[in-house]
Amino acid sequence: MGWIAEHVESIKSMKIRDTLSQLITLGMIVSTALIIWKALMCLTGSESPVVVVLSGSMEPGFKRGDILFLHMSEAPFRAGEIVVYNVEGKPIPIVHRVIEVHEQENSGKVDILTKGDANPVDDRSLYAYGQNWLKPQQIMGRAVGFVPYAGWVTIIMTEKPIIKYMLVGALDSAGETYLLF
Amino acid sequence: MDWQGQKQAELWMQILLLVFSVGALATGYIIGSFRMMMLIYAGGVFFTTLVTVPNWPFFNRHPLKWLDPSEAEKHPKPQKAVVSKDKKKSSKK
Amino acid sequence: MHSFGYRANAVLTFALTILALMCAIASFSDNFNFPSPSAEIQIVGFNGFKKKPHGNDEVSLTMNITADLQSLFTWNTKQFICSDKLGFGCPMTIWNPFFFVFVAAEYETPQNSLNQVSLWDAIILAKEHAKFWIQTKNKYRFVDQGSNLRGKDFNLTLHWHVMPKTGKMFADKLVMSGFRIPEEHSV
Numbered sequence: 129m130g131w132i133a134e135h136v137e138s139i140k141s142m143k144i145r146d147t148l149s150q151l152i153t154l155g156m157i158v159s160t161a162l163i164i165w166k167a168l169m170c171l172t173g174s175e176s177p178v179v180v181v182l183s184g185s186m187e188p189g190f191k192r193g194d195i196l197f198l199h200m201s202e203a204p205f206r207a208g209e210i211v212v213y214n215v216e217g218k219p220i221p222i223v224h225r226v227i228e229v230h231e232q233e234n235s236g237k238v239d240i241l242t243k244g245d246a247n248p249v250d251d252r253s254l255y256a257y258g259q260n261w262l263k264p265q266q267i268m269g270r271a272v273g274f275v276p277y278a279g280w281v282t283i284i285m286t287e288k289p290i291i292k293y294m295l296v297g298a299l300d301s302a303g304e305t306y307l308l309f
Numbered sequence: 310m311d312w313q314g315q316k317q318a319e320l321w322m323q324i325l326l327l328v329f330s331v332g333a334l335a336t337g338y339i340i341g342s343f344r345m346m347m348l349i350y351a352g353g354v355f356f357t358t359l360v361t362v363p364n365w366p367f368f369n370r371h372p373l374k375w376l377d378p379s380e381a382e383k384h385p386k387p388q389k390a391v392v393s394k395d396k397k398k399s400s401k402k
Numbered sequence: 403m404h405s406f407g408y409r410a411n412a413v414l415t416f417a418l419t420i421l422a423l424m425c426a427i428a429s430f431s432d433n434f435n436f437p438s439p440s441a442e443i444q445i446v447g448f449n450g451f452k453k454k455p456h457g458n459d460e461v462s463l464t465m466n467i468t469a470d471l472q473s474l475f476t477w478n479t480k481q482f483i484c485s486d487k488l489g490f491g492c493p494m495t496i497w498n499p500f501f502f503v504f505v506a507a508e509y510e511t512p513q514n515s516l517n518q519v520s521l522w523d524a525i526i527l528a529k530e531h532a533k534f535w536i537q538t539k540n541k542y543r544f545v546d547q548g549s550n551l552r553g554k555d556f557n558l559t560l561h562w563h564v565m566p567k568t569g570k571m572f573a574d575k576l577v578m579s580g581f582r583i584p585e586e587h588s589v
Contacts, residue, residue: 188482188500188525189565207506207518208561208573225563227504227523230547233515239547245502245525250542273570275425315404322413330420334427341477343428343567344497350424354417362409 174200174269179212179221180279185244186210186223190271193280196223198269205229205240205264210271213242216256221268224251230261238264314368322361329353428478429569435476441469441560441576443505446537451551451588459551461544461583464537467505467522471562472532475499480565498527501564507544508577509556519544521558553585 168177177198181190189210190196198212205211205226212223227250228241239261243250252260310318330350337346443465450462479499504523511517521540526532561575 189480189502189563207520208504208563208575210563210571225502227506227520227542229516229518230514231516232513243520245523271571274566275568310404318409319412322409322416326413326416326420330424334424337428338431338477343477346424346428350421354413357417358410358413362406362413364406 172197172199172269174198176221176268179223179268180282181223182220182283183222185247186225187246189245190223190274191276193277193283195275195279196271197273197275199272200267200269204231205238205267205270211240211242212268212271213262213266214268215254215266222251222254223271240264240267310364310368311371311373313371318361318368322357325357325360326353329357425568429566432476432478432566432569432572435473437471437473439469439471439474439562439574439576441467441471441578443467443558443560443578445558445581448584448588449539451584451586453549453587454545457549459546459549459587461551462540463521463544464539465505465522465558466535466537467560468535469503469560470533471501471503471526472529474501474562474564475529475532478566478569480567499529500525500527501532501562502526503560503562506559506561507556507581508559509554511546511548511550511554513548513550517546518559551583552587554583555579556581556583 165177169175171177179196179198181192181194181196184192196212207226207229209226210223211226212221214221222242224242224244226240227243228239230239232238240263241250241252242262251262255262330353333346333349333353336349337343446464446466448461448463450460452460454460479501481497481499502523502525504520506518506520508516508518520542521544522538523541524536526534557577557579558581559575559577561573563571563573565571
């Protein structure tokens with residue numbers, strides 16, 4: 129009987145160890161993601177260095193579900209650059225191309241106008257009411273790099289949260305492999 | 310799949326994927342077709358999956374040789390304490 | 403590597419890692435393409451030059467654009483399936499590499515150290531179309547911030563922006579100078 133009890137004890141302790149190690153693995157995944165994210169923020173100088181395109185207004189350049197890497201540098205904005213900007217009162221930032229720049233030398237005031245490549249008209253109607261020009265302070269960064277389709281994971285996870293939990297579960301059981309490679 | 314088979318499978322998986330990716334990249338660059346590169350690589354991944362994922366007989370050529378029970382009985386049984394220690398060790402492995 | 407699922411997972415993760423690496427190398431290979439684009443823009447005439455009610459100068463002009471940008475295409479240039487609803491005037495082939503070109507006027511005024519105003523843009527849809535000649539009016543309005551355009555010297559700059567299939571986007575430009583807006587308002 130003592131032998132069986134010992135065995136049961138050892139199985140029990142193994143289970144706890146397994147669970148603990150799984151928890152640590154999960155923690156490692158989350159913290160690795162956080163480290164990469166924060167490091168990217170430092171390197172690119174942009175508040176959100178990786179964004180997912182949600183609309184088709186930049187077709188054929190960017191499609192819904194594409195991932196953009198943003199960079200924010202001291203260099204002034206110029207016509208032709210693709211920028212991501214925030215509009216007051218709108219929760220989702222917009223990615224469009226700069227088509228007009230008016231830059232004052234002494235006051236440092238910059239007026240920018242943007243337009244989506246697939247839109248027939250410029251963005252004045254998208255800006256806050258009464259705002260004719262975009263200010264550099266509203267711009268989160270320039271798009272410098274591009275990966276197609278990879279953003280669909282995020283779109284699906286945001287729109288169907290249940291898949292997020294399924295994915296976290298799958299990550300948990302396969303965690304070691306993700307870290308290994 | 311036995312121990313040797315697992316080692317072989319992992320090694321082959323890495324070699325095959327690397328060879329296919331290098332081949333796909335070279336072909337794609339030379340003929341100037343990104344699509345061709347992706348197709349060759351996709352084929353390579355499929356082939357690698359076919360070779361290394363299922364439990365093929367050639368991964369089971371080195372079965373573990375357990376001690377024959379009659380062989381074990383010939384030798385005197387060691388102390389109880391020692392047995393339990395051994396068990397823990399083997400279960401950890 | 404002891405179970406079916408574990409091996410399938412290992413193959414998938416390793417394959418995806420290598421795929422990312424391949425895309426990075428493909429993007430890097432674009433650096434070995436040294437394009438030799440050429441372009442020329444002539445202004446055929448000024449169709450109108452007026453002062454708008456709230457005091458801003460507006461110019462309307464017609465220009466000839468001649469350009470050969472064929473060397474900008476690489477194997478990593480993004481392609482897309484043309485569809486008529488986008489209204490780009492697609493050629494019949496299905497997958498087309500493309501890039502974006504636009505012409506901007508650049509000038510200096512007492513108030514602003516730099517003004518850039520886009521006048522025309524287009525999406526080049528096929529390698530054959532990258533060598534083109536077009537006569538066009540300005541597609542977007544050429545309006546100054548103020549009334550400084552009389553007799554103003556300005557540059558016309560042809561910009562292009564090439565999207566990769568994956569990786570780093572790249573953009574460059576050709577500056578053409580020596581253009582001048584008429585001395586007098588026409589209306």
